[in-house]
Amino acid sequence: MPQILSLGTPAPDFTLPAGPDKKLSLSQLRGKPVILAFYPADWSPVCGDQMALYNEILPEFKEFGAELLGVSVDGVWCHAAFAKDRHLQFPLLADFEPKGSVARKFGVYREADGITERALFVIDKNGTIAWSYLSPIAVNPGADGILQALEGLPK
């Protein structure tokens, strides 16, 4: 079993599609805290949906100057439809080709299922992992851990 990257590890840089004709690199966000939320798939049941929940909490994340990125192995058009349906106001990145390559770098790819784990990372403004959490795949981890980690970052 690969290990989820933990506190103190430099976050591996990556570039992923953030839309049909848009790419985003982690290093572009250097200087700000980044919340990286890996989740198994778009279109999970509505009211317990993790991305919909984070969408509501965006103003609080912004108070820490933090950027939120969702990551799954779904393709850009799937992400676009999902984001539109749920009115998501943060980027969803497509870890689609080569499939799961970024999830693998962070130690959160489920080889047997071909999807990413449900895992959270808070990366500090210097690109170092300040907090990580691997959730049971069926359990939406909520946002309390993320907010605590953001509060713990040096100013």
Add this chain to the structure above:
Amino acid sequence: MATLKVPVTAKDHVQGDAAAEITLVEYGDYQCPHCGHAYPIVKQVQKHFGKRLRFVFRDFPLTQIHPDAEAAAETAAFAAAHGRYWKMHDAIFENQSKLSTDYLLKLAKSLKLPVSELRDALETQMYAAAVREDFLGGVRSGVNGTPTFFINGLRHDGPFEFPELVAAIELRGKA
């Protein structure tokens, strides 16, 4: 395990006795179908435990997927200011499929609440801060969707059908 970070206070909407041995807190969204499903179950649970249980409802509107949830929560807060919180709470859940601002105004009228005052309160978002305070307290407590229940301060992670909820309460009530 996730625990309730915001204690129940006089600011809360509470049904039942402060001395009750069981406190059931629900974080809910008036437009969420799962909360609508839980609504009669909570009533049954309250009946089942009687004076042993007090029930607290806090707002957790997911406004981006439920466009009328915020106005509904603010309307309930408005009703609370006029001493009619639970009447409005019940009326909203019992008419969940019809929710709209116009319909909320109609409900207010049927409960003999001042409709034009409610319209102003919604327009000026008079109760938005109170609703957001509930929401953020929920986030801090690990609310991860709606409904989320806390039994004596501990998050209930299982199903919330009547038998499961009763069993979970029995277990925690004794603890």
